[in-house]
Amino acid sequence: MLYTFGDSGTHGWDLVREGYSESERKSLTWPSLLARRLNQPLTDLSYPGASNWRIARQIQNLKLTEDDVVVIQWTNPIRFEFGVSDSYDYESKIDNDYSQFDVIEDDGVRTKMMCSTLLYRTSDGPHKDFMSYAYNEMRNDEWYEEMFRIMMASCLYHFEKSECKFIMFDGW
Secondary structure, eight states, X not given: OEEEEOSHHHHTXXXXXXXOOHHHHHHHSHHHHHHHHHTOOEEEOOOTTOOHHHHHHHXXXXXXXXXXXXXXXXXXXXXXXXXXXXXXXXXXXXXXXXXXXXXXXXXXXXXXXXXXXXXXXXXXXXXXXHHHIIIIITOOHHHHHHHHHHHHHHHHHHHHHHTOEEEEEEOO
């Protein structure tokens, strides 16, 4: 199996914005092209606006084998996510109604994405307040970079344990 991770660049968000259908988008992304080239089934876990936190969390949940191939497009280290409770049901109204920036649930974990580009585009008051502090008063780039190193090290350990093949690159 070929597993791919990344943000909008891997997901093919530009294709969505250009009006391609979902099936066209899926067939035209680099993960699909690579899967065909390698003659491997594909599990594309990329997501527009994804954080390295999400990518690392998903990788830790994979049951990888030595036959698997993993390709990761790391994203901007200052993107992150935080868990939200089951009672959190506020739907943000963001420019162009990008519903992927509401609460995301995968692997039984409910999260809300944080990205400095969303700060001025969301109508979710608590989300906006939190991002305002995180990206202004409390911003600490060294902390984000150290957290990224820790996440990457945990992924490397997971890959080495499984003996899968993998490659990582910086999409930013």
